[in-house]
Amino acid sequence: xxxxxxxxxxxxxxxxxxxxxxxxxxxxxxxxxxxxxxxxxxxxxxxxxxxxxxxxxxxxxxxxxxxxxxxxxxxxxxxxxxxxxxxxxxxxxxxxxxxxxxxxxxxxxxxxxxxxxxxxxxxxxxxxxxxxxxxxxxxxxxxxxxxxxxxxxxxxxxxxxxxxxxxxxxxxxxxxxxxxxxxxxxxxxxxxxxxxxxxxxxxxxxxxxxxxxxxxxxxxxxxxxxxx
Amino acid sequence: xxxxxxxxxxxxxxxxxxxxxxxxxxxxxxxxxxxxxxxxxxxxxxxxxxxxxxxxxxxxxxxxxxxxxxxxxxxxxxxxxxxxxxxxxxxxxxxxxxxxxxxxxxxxxxxxxxxxxxxxxxxxxxxxxxxxxxxxxxxxxxxxxxxxxxxxxxxxxxxxxxxxxxxxxxxxxxxxxxxxxxxxxxxxxxxxxxxxxxxxxxxxxxxxxxxxxxxxxxxxxxxxxxxx
Numbered sequence: 001x002x003x004x005x006x007x008x009x010x011x012x013x014x015x016x017x018x019x020x021x022x023x024x025x026x027x028x029x030x031x032x033x034x035x036x037x038x039x040x041x042x043x044x045x046x047x048x049x050x051x052x053x054x055x056x057x058x059x060x061x062x063x064x065x066x067x068x069x070x071x072x073x074x075x076x077x078x079x080x081x082x083x084x085x086x087x088x089x090x091x092x093x094x095x096x097x098x099x100x101x102x103x104x105x106x107x108x109x110x111x112x113x114x115x116x117x118x119x120x121x122x123x124x125x126x127x128x129x130x131x132x133x134x135x136x137x138x139x140x141x142x143x144x145x146x147x148x149x150x151x152x153x154x155x156x157x158x159x160x161x162x163x164x165x166x167x168x169x170x171x172x173x174x175x176x177x178x179x180x181x182x183x184x185x186x187x188x189x190x191x192x193x194x195x196x197x198x199x200x201x202x203x204x205x206x207x208x209x210x211x212x213x214x215x216x217x218x219x220x221x222x223x224x225x226x227x228x
Numbered sequence: 229x230x231x232x233x234x235x236x237x238x239x240x241x242x243x244x245x246x247x248x249x250x251x252x253x254x255x256x257x258x259x260x261x262x263x264x265x266x267x268x269x270x271x272x273x274x275x276x277x278x279x280x281x282x283x284x285x286x287x288x289x290x291x292x293x294x295x296x297x298x299x300x301x302x303x304x305x306x307x308x309x310x311x312x313x314x315x316x317x318x319x320x321x322x323x324x325x326x327x328x329x330x331x332x333x334x335x336x337x338x339x340x341x342x343x344x345x346x347x348x349x350x351x352x353x354x355x356x357x358x359x360x361x362x363x364x365x366x367x368x369x370x371x372x373x374x375x376x377x378x379x380x381x382x383x384x385x386x387x388x389x390x391x392x393x394x395x396x397x398x399x400x401x402x403x404x405x406x407x408x409x410x411x412x413x414x415x416x417x418x419x420x421x422x423x424x425x426x427x428x429x430x431x432x433x434x435x436x437x438x439x440x441x442x443x444x445x446x447x448x449x450x451x452x453x454x455x456x
Contacts, residue, residue: 042374070384071383098326126384128355129353146270152301155299156354157269157297157354177402178402
């Protein structure tokens with residue numbers, strides 16, 4: 001029975017990868033770079049995006065695909081910043097999927113003005129496990145890790161930390177108020193994903209927001225160059 | 229294809245419920261009350277348990293089943309408190325399951341000294357979605373919600389908040405340092421689960437730990453009475 005379960009999961013991942021490749025082809029044709037942005041619930045993905053989008057990188061047109069179990073709280077927040085935002089809810093199929101998959105993202109493509117976007121940020125459902133297992137057609141993956149979550153999270157959820165090329169350590173302003181050693185947290189991140197780029201940030205104080213904006217700019221440029 | 233997926237999920241949940249009932253029967257026979265304790269990653273489940281277990285409730289013998297994707301960081305922490313702790317890892321089957329299911333818990337039963345336990349606390353994998361969907365044979369469900377996660381979490385993950393009879397609002401010491409209105413957070417909790425009991429706590433300062441200990445005491449008594 002255990003074997004059957006693994007088989008079903010593998011089949012589901014196979015199907016997911018096929019659809020993810022189709023999404024990727026569509027993104028490449030439209031010369032859109034796609035970032036899959038992940039984190040635990042409440043780590044600050046939306047708040048960081050709000051800060052970044054408030055001062056858009058010069059010449060980079062950003063769109064956002066918001067993934068949530070239900071509701072449109074985050075997309076409502078981002079819509080005030082005058083960027084194209086499409087909300088995707090994972091609850092219709094079941095009690096609520098804990099991650100976005102390639103088919104869900106595919107269903108949102110017709111609603112996205114791909115021709116008018118250079119960089120599409122897909123804000124995944126808040127979860128440190130399954131979102132790392134399902135590709136959605138993205139070119140890059142980044143995660144936000146709040147210092148309030150504790151310094152042991154890279155060790156407990158290593159796949160997520162390994163799946164990303166950038167780890168944004170957020171809520172740095174809370175460091176004096178939590179029992180977390182930043183050096184040890186960074187050491188743990190590097191232990192599970194040696195050499196991975198990290199970015200220290202605080203959506204509250206604005207620390208690191210400029211660096212994140214620069215990184216998104218480079219990411220968009222990376223794709224536009226590859227696409228020509 | 230979507231319909232097939234729902235069907236597979238429903239079959240999996242059916243099988244899970246059957247095994248959960250078998251677990252529940254075993255717990256009842258041993259007169260053990262079981263609490264399924266859930267939260268997002270880093271909300272403070274283990275830290276609260278450490279505080280509670282450091283001064284055990286009079287006459288209540290507690291055991292802990294630790295659920296993690298991998299590693300034994302939390303069970304190592306709790307083992308120093310001289311309570312029976314069994315570690316359950318969800319990663320062997322796949323990249324890592326994002327929740328405990330009834331069969332995983334069943335596989336741990338032989339390692340648990342049920343005859344010497346009044347209250348078994350099952351610390352689930354950190355995740356606000358799937359753990360609420362899979363019963364494991366528990367008598368009660370509680371969750372920990374950190375104020376650092378933001379006041380919108382009940383609205384974004386309502387199933388989890390609805391599935392629990394107690395919501396522990398933790399990290400209260402961080403309130404002065406985060407942009408969260410406690411009244412609004414409590415209002416949102418009550419909106420998705422009207423009348424649910426809430427408990428304000430801080431594992432760091434010890435606030436609410438006595439109340440949590442009392443609640444666990446009542447929980448254990450509830451079962452012992454029902455079992456006689």
